[in-house]
Every structure is written in structure tokens, then in C-alpha cells.
Amino acid sequence: MAIKSFTPPQRTLMGPGPSDVSPRVLEALARPTIGHLDPAFVGMMDEMKQLLQYAFRTKNELTFPVSAPGSAGMETCFVNLLEPGDKVIVCQNGVFGGRMKENVERCGGTAVMVEDEWGKVVDPNKVEEALKANPDAKFLAFVHAETSTGVQSDAKTLVELAHQYDCLAIVDAVTSLGGTPVEVDAWGIDAIYSGTQKCLSAPPGLSPVSFSDRAAEVIKNRKTKVQSWFLDLSLVMGYWGPGAKRAYHHTAPINNLYGLHESLVILQEEGIENAWQRHAFHHQALKAGLEAMGLSLLVNEADRLPQLNAVVIPEGVDDAAVRGRLLQDFNLEIGAGLGTLAGKVWRIGLMGHACNANNVEYCLQSLDQVLGDMGAIEKGVAVAAAQTVLKSAA
């Protein structure tokens, strides 16, 4: 046998996540492990809650990071809120709406699907029809930022609709948090989950969540036990909860939490509005470059996520070959299409720490070379087009 230590290559991560992690966050990960009941750690937990409240723009007491990746954050929302027999209106306009449906059904609930084309927003009119037609529905669930398509739906309007029809709103903000406005309190979101490996630029493995008082009330009044012991908030909150005694439930992922804490400190230093602006601005530069070389984006301009750009693969171009060469020759990772968009789009992320001018230029330069060599684009114009935008900031 004799397996050696693993030394990963140094990539530039411009896919759908994980995104490049700041050296400050990597350094934080390597700080000495302490106990999950250590008073010093408990102090850090209090700060973590405040930092997540800042990122989510909420005063929700029930705000903390689930000890597992975003999918577990999603499951935390569904298993704690739903009881068997509950009806949920689930919007699907990409991969992750389908995952919500799976969650509903595995909780013994019924999912009423509102389907929209992949690459389009969730249509509020269809949602209202579904809410009208299903007065017994208890929840509306939708994806704010569809990581599989790069579309941003109108969360504010959808949450308003949910409340108008007496439903609670469950929102997937895995890719939006930190990259584009997410206003938990102002929009009245009842349950929200995110990930650390997108615009927060911490390593994957944790899932920030937040619940409104109304959602907390629903959880408190459950008639059945939560089907997951690990994710049961009535137990987890004995450790993380407001006024909790920090009673042992499971062992928290200490070092990963150091990393998330540091990434949130960085977000706070920059200011979240500035972070949103940075994402919007570099998206414009990337877009200018992509369009100059003749590539087009999948999503309508008004509905685009700045942090996730779904680029239509030109006719005749070998998807895997391009991504392979970018990775091998340029150490650059961009994402493949998922589901029905596999082979049809690339997903170029500009997330968190990775969202900067150097990366925009490097990505365009690399694509210029790889696609130019194939004769698939107009060569030598992309970087200049991006630079024009980038200079406009000065």
C-alpha cells in the first residue's frame, strides 16, 4: 500500500462552487482544534450567529450553521417544518427544485409542482394559480438562485404570494448568499438555507440556515418527531440556540467553523452591499468579454445571477474537451451543465473571493486560447472588451 500525503494542485475555481478560498480562511482552518464545549469556542459561536445574521440580513434568533453541506441545510428546513401529509407548492426551474420535491416526499408530504423552463425564472403567475388551487398547502418552496442555470427568481414577490395565501416560504439561497441581495427580514422569508462554498468562499461542509419566528413556532408545535435525529432542531438548538446551555448534541466541525467565521469576518469588513456590487461589476466585465468573442449567455439579462454565468456552448464544440484543457493547461475549473443542460452550457462562477478582475481576465484569456485554437470564436478580443469595463470603475 503506502499511500502518501495528498498535495492538491493550485487551481483557479470558477465553476459553480467550491469557489477559491481566501488564504486568510485557509489559514484559519489550520488553527489548533479546541473542544466544542470550550468557553472560547462558545464565544466564537455567539459571534458566528451575529455574523450569519449580518449575512442573511435578519434578526432571526434561529440562525446558525448546520454541521454538513448545503443539501443537509435543505433537509434541515424540510424535516423540521413538514409533518406527514403536509402539502407544499414546490417551484422547479432547474436541478435544485427537483431536490426539494424529493425532500418533501421523503418527509411524507405532498409536492405540488410548479414547473418553469430551465434557464427561466419561477413564474409568479403560475405560483399564484397553484396557491389558489391548493388552499390546503402549508408551504411554498423555491430556489432563489438556481445554481444549475444561473437564474435569479424574484424572491420578494414569491414570498409575498406565499404569505398572501397563508403559506410559509422556504428558500434555497445556496448560491445567492453574499453574492446578490438576500433580505431575509425585509422579504419575510420563513426558512432559508445556504452553503459556504459559493459566495462566502469558505470550504464546503457547512450550511448556514435561518428561521423566522413564525417558522420556529411551527417547529415548536409539531405533533410528530422530526425524522432525522441529527438535524432535529429541538435537539440541535440545545447547543446552538439562543439562551442555550450549549448542551452536547453532536460534535461540531470545529475547524470548518473557524473557516466560516473568518470568511464572514471578511464579508463584514468589505460590507455586504459592496460585495454585491463587486459581483455585479465583475459580471459585467466577464459578460463583455464573452460577448465580444461571440459567446452568449443562457439567461435573460434581467434574470441573470452575476455570480453564476451559464454560457451557451457553441455548436460543434466538445464540452468535455474544452473543460479538460482549461483544467490541464490553465489549472482553471469551470462547471459543466447539469441535468437537461448537460453538454449545452458551461457554468462560469464569479463567487466571493474568486470574483475579481484577475480572474475575469484569466478566464477570458484561457477560453480565448482554447476556443480560438478550435476556431470556435473570434480570437483576441475578449480580454480587451472586459478591460474596458474594468477600467470604467477607476
Next chain:
Amino acid sequence: MAIKSFTPPQRTLMGPGPSDVSPRVLEALARPTIGHLDPAFVGMMDEMKQLLQYAFRTKNELTFPVSAPGSAGMETCFVNLLEPGDKVIVCQNGVFGGRMKENVERCGGTAVMVEDEWGKVVDPNKVEEALKANPDAKFLAFVHAETSTGVQSDAKTLVELAHQYDCLAIVDAVTSLGGTPVEVDAWGIDAIYSGTQKCLSAPPGLSPVSFSDRAAEVIKNRKTKVQSWFLDLSLVMGYWGPGAKRAYHHTAPINNLYGLHESLVILQEEGIENAWQRHAFHHQALKAGLEAMGLSLLVNEADRLPQLNAVVIPEGVDDAAVRGRLLQDFNLEIGAGLGTLAGKVWRIGLMGHACNANNVEYCLQSLDQVLGDMGAIEKGVAVAAAQTVLKSAA
């Protein structure tokens, strides 16, 4: 607001876990994040499987780390193996057997409890009676190394009994793996879960699991969907499984996996039998010191876990005050008692990287001072008693 970066204190972790993490592992955590579908990462995943097979002493194909702490590993075993209505014989001789019961019931199963006193082993006679009385039981579930008491049960005998009565054996090895023999293949264990923050000395956040072919067959023939989407092995194995296409299921906790990989490389370098011996040896030294100062261990000598020593708190001694002073004045963490043993025992861990002569001496010295100042022990003899044992190795 303005929250600053978090700098944890440098502790010596001799509680029930997390244990001290090797500098090599901390350094590995800080290596650059790469994508979960990156070919370099996929190569690391193959090595991870081999390393875990080495640690578990198994050839099981279905061996991988769950992307969440030990409690999620436990849940992975139960939600994938059980279907509603299934009967499980659950042995409880501490906190963690109770957690197994919770898992069984939340899966819609029935738990038949075999109870033993906390601090005693699981009694094979009682288990056999229960198996006889419940011919419709499908599983026997027990804790190999009870982290709450420091007891090691006879896993080999219990698994044999399970098979004799046509049950599959589900085993909690959170605290045993890497510290004391765990022979998955030789003992015929069907499903096993562990943690990273005990004798493997990686940070918490992952849970190594392994399933026998027989267990894999049960999972394959399920009639109902697994209630957890996140932990559903039929999906997870599309990413981790043998011959898998490494299809995206959830985003793996990349940097945490770097850490576990490094800690398993260290285990392999030392040789697992040597690691077992190291734990047994330093336990003897610690024991000699504790006994010299007049303290006693909760558990019968034959049933003790070398890596987790439950020490009876002398009459009249303030539990919390002692642990508080150890932490504050000596940066030394030892564990409190859990459940019925709260206030009655301390739990002193000698786990993985933390299991060495320096720590044995440091712990005894610190206890000597704190308890000596209280007049609760015979002062000034513990370290010498331990050193006598430690020197015997030379």
C-alpha cells in the same frame, strides 16, 4: 459590530474528543481547495477508500466517509438499512445506545431494548435472550466503545450472536476505531460507523462508515425510499461508490477530507497494530498514576477502553471547579460525565495523536496540583508512578 478573526487558545485535548490534532493534519486542512469532481480529488477519494479499509480491517467495497459528524454516520446506517416496521434489538449501556433507539424509532422501526448498567459491558446472555424472544428481529445494534462510560463490549461475540439468529449487526465504533482492535471482516460486522475526532485525530466533521456485502444487499432490495435524501446511499454511492462515475450528489467537504486523508496516512505509517499497542501502553501509565494518587476507574479492568478513562470523582470534590481550573490554568481539557454519570466521573481521553507520554505526565501533574490543593488526593506521587510504567518500555 466589527467582529475580529478568531484565534483559539492552544489546549491539550484529553477529553472524550475532539482529541489533539497532529500539526501534519492541521497543515493538510489548509491546502488549496479544489473541486469535488477534479480528477486530482477523485484520485484522493480512491486512496481514502483504501485507507479506511485499512483502518476498518475490511475489504468492503462500501467504505467511505459520510460528509458530516459521527451522529450522521449513525443515521446513515439506520436510515439505509431499516424500513418501517423493522424490529431492532438495541443494546444500551450508556448514552449512545439511547441514540440508536431514537434512530430506530424515527425510521419507523421498533427497538427492543437490552439494558445494562452504565459502566458495564453489553451482556451477551441478555442479548441472546432478546434474540431468542424476538425471532422477527432483523438487526442487532450495539456500541462497541461507549464514549460515555469508557467500556468496551465484546463485539466479536455479539456479532456472532446476531448472525446465529439471522440478524445483521450494526456497530458504533466512534471511539474505538484506531485506538483498539476493530475487525470488521474477521468479526463479520455488517454496518459500522466511526468519527474522525477520536483516535484518528482529525478534526470533527466526517464519519467513516463501512457496510458488508450482506448489508449492501439489504439496502439494494429496499421497498421504500430512504427517508434522508442527503444520506441515501443509493445516491451517495454514485459519487463515492465502487466503479462510480463520481456523479455530483452533494459537494464533498474538500478540506476536511484532506485532513482525514492525512490522519489515515499517519495511521498507516505507524501501523494500526502499533497504534493499538501505543494506546494500551499509555493507558497503563495513566492508570498507574491515577491509582497512585488514590483515584479509581469506573470500569472493570478487563472491560476498559485504553483511550477513554472514566475516573470516579472523589466524594466532596466539585466536578466543574476542577475541570474549570484544569482548562484555565493548564489549558487542559478533560471531559465531564454524561447522562446518569454527570458529576460522578471525569472522562480522560488518550486518543490518537494525544496518546503519548508527555500528555500522560502533563495530565497527572495538573490533576496532582488541582486535586492536591483541595486535599482530595495523595499529592506528589502520580507522575513517578506513571514514569515507572513509561520507562518499562525502554
